[in-house]
Amino acid sequence: MTETPNLKIPHGGYVVVGDGRRALVLRNEGHALHLALRVQHVFEAPPNPPTREQGTDRPPRVRQGEHRSAIEQTDWHTIAEERFADEVAAALDRIADAIPALIVVAPPRTLASLRQALSERLKRVVIAEIDKDLTKLSIEEIGRRLTDG
Template sequence: MNNKVIPYNARVLVSDARKALLLRNTGTALKLMFEVEQVIEAPNNAPTREQGTDRPGRTATGSHRSSLGQTDFHELEEDRFSSMVAHKLETICAENDIHKLFIVAPPKALADLRHAMPASVKHLVVAEYAKDLVNLPIQEIEKNLTF
């Protein structure tokens, strides 16, 4: 779902696994002018070595023994953040009567958002862009999304 023009008053969610920006197009489809409506940031996430103190577990099946992989706490936190963004987005869309939503995120974050998004928000999505733009200035995001 790419190369769709972003009309006036449409919302654009620009996100990654740690930060999300909800933008509103106050310009036209040809001259985008984004206004930041909301910024959502993930809480600080300590290194995995500080979060998990135990060694990886072991399992035995018959005469075979093997170790289990260590839990990746950063990946768990990224999944929680995507879920939190999806549920906040549901509330925002309902309260503000949003009809068109464009999503911009790196491929993995886009997949996580798509998976966590409730059906009430999924039907509002007009286009998805697999790009990492969340840390760029607003003017650069506008340039990258103008077609």
């Protein structure tokens, strides 16, 4: 699913707004025409130093016949973001029975990680996936952005 202008978030519907380092789990305690988003949980990823500080100094080399080539260095940030998405999805799965509808809002790479991490029963209640980074906005502004298109 993609962005839906004038999105209707039903009463009790959940919105996950994340960016790979931070995620807000919001619940609509109002109704579809008058949102009242309330924070249910905030996830913060632990500090993640630059990749150059996490791996070896130089990537290892592989010999193939007469040719030598470097192996691509592991992207520790991508791995950390995927683990973070798994953590958020696992927490949502623990309350999946209480989620009648789910909207997932995140930048494209994080959205893909969350999509992959969601359980099948959560995937069935996803009514919209929006590829935007709204994590730094106020709860009221997030609500406006979602419902005003």
